[in-house]
Amino acid sequence: MKKNVAIRPQEPDLSNDPALRTEAFQQAREARRSELAEDYVELIDDLIREGGEARQVDIAARLGVAQPTVARMLRKLVEEGLVQRKAYRGVFLTDSGRELAQASRERHEIVEQFLVAIGVPPETAQRDAEGIEHHVSEETLAAFRRFTEAQRR
Amino acid sequence: MKKNVAIRPQEPDLSNDPALRTEAFQQAREARRSELAEDYVELIDDLIREGGEARQVDIAARLGVAQPTVARMLRKLVEEGLVQRKAYRGVFLTDSGRELAQASRERHEIVEQFLVAIGVPPETAQRDAEGIEHHVSEETLAAFRRFTEAQRR
DNA sequence: AGATCAATATAGCATATGCTATATTTATTT
DNA sequence: AAATAAATATAGCATATGCTATATTGATCT
Numbered sequence: 001m002k003k004n005v006a007i008r009p010q011e012p013d014l015s016n017d018p019a020l021r022t023e024a025f026q027q028a029r030e031a032r033r034s035e036l037a038e039d040y041v042e043l044i045d046d047l048i049r050e051g052g053e054a055r056q057v058d059i060a061a062r063l064g065v066a067q068p069t070v071a072r073m074l075r076k077l078v079e080e081g082l083v084q085r086k087a088y089r090g091v092f093l094t095d096s097g098r099e100l101a102q103a104s105r106e107r108h109e110i111v112e113q114f115l116v117a118i119g120v121p122p123e124t125a126q127r128d129a130e131g132i133e134h135h136v137s138e139e140t141l142a143a144f145r146r147f148t149e150a151q152r153r
Numbered sequence: 154m155k156k157n158v159a160i161r162p163q164e165p166d167l168s169n170d171p172a173l174r175t176e177a178f179q180q181a182r183e184a185r186r187s188e189l190a191e192d193y194v195e196l197i198d199d200l201i202r203e204g205g206e207a208r209q210v211d212i213a214a215r216l217g218v219a220q221p222t223v224a225r226m227l228r229k230l231v232e233e234g235l236v237q238r239k240a241y242r243g244v245f246l247t248d249s250g251r252e253l254a255q256a257s258r259e260r261h262e263i264v265e266q267f268l269v270a271i272g273v274p275p276e277t278a279q280r281d282a283e284g285i286e287h288h289v290s291e292e293t294l295a296a297f298r299r300f301t302e303a304q305r306r
Numbered sequence: 307a308g309a310t311c312a313a314t315a316t317a318g319c320a321t322a323t324g325c326t327a328t329a330t331t332t333a334t335t336t
Numbered sequence: 337a338a339a340t341a342a343a344t345a346t347a348g349c350a351t352a353t354g355c356t357a358t359a360t361t362g363a364t365c366t
Contacts, residue, residue, distance in 0.1 A: 025215070
């Protein structure tokens with residue numbers, strides 16, 4: 001039996017709406033799943049820009065992870081169509097991989113610059129951005145962008 | 154052999170310092186590990202406040218996850234000393250669990266209110282806060298707090 | 307060319323977090 | 337009190353992401 005709750009057309013206190021929170025949790029879980037792929041793709045793109053190639057050892061060193069971990073992840077990224085490789089050779093991004101890398105880089109930069117803009121020390125901004133970037137919606141990202149822009153005057 | 158790199162006492166471009174990025178990745182991975190525990194503890198605390206008890210079915214429903222998933226996680230939280238249970242009964246927080254819940258709630262609220270303060274719609278703020286809260290350092294959190302405070306005048 | 311070093315591949319282990327199916331226990335209803 | 341419903345426990349499967357140890361291949365040096 002439903003409780004007889006007062007109807008409040010205005011000011012719906014969604015700060016604790018259970019359904020919304022469930023959605024929020026699911027969104028966070030979902031984000032966690034794609035995070036790593038984005039990290040890899042973004043990093044591969046960086047490495048290629050820096051040195052023309054992305055090798056497993058370099059990826060592993062940058063991520064702070066063992067090489068076989070990278071090898072397995074790369075296989076998965078190939079399956080997902082984000083990466084190409086030739087055995088015992090470097091790794092490249094597919095078109096869709098490059099797109100994802102581009103998008104990730106943008107988000108990353110927007111988040112990082114925003115953090116700096118509100119007064120977070122640059123090093124910390126970089127560290128936190130790495131985690132935050134995967135959890136900001138387009139709306140939040142837009143708000144970040146607006147703020148950073150406004151700040152620059 | 155070390156490369157003979159020019160020394161630049163001023164303006165160290167850390168925007169791409171590899172070591173820093175590695176740290177950032179590791180921090181993000183570390184955060185991912187503790188996220189779930191915090192979510193659970195925070196939610197359990199909420200449920201107890203709302204209805205005096207936290208049952209597996211309710212936790213599962215809120216998180217959008219199956220009950221056995223919750224059962225296993227609770228076992229782990231007991232091992233970690235955050236939660237107490239009696240078989241076939243509800244779940245309670247230990248002192249240290251309550252502390253963690255308290256801290257998580259605070260972070261969550263700070264992040265959410267901050268997002269609203271910079272113009273993110275409340276629903277989106279709630280959704281994004283769920284993911285972001287686990288990735289903000291104390292420094293960033295402080296910056297958020299400062300901004301939200303300042304905004305309120 | 308053969309030896310050596312470096313990078314990649316593969317096998318196998320561990321943990322974490324999802325799931326479904328089902329057994330057990332507690333709560334509720336008749 | 338017995339039957340039914342609801343909640344919890346457990347077993348077993350799947351996937352993801354770490355790891356170490358080791359085999360294989362490619363690159364480099366003498």
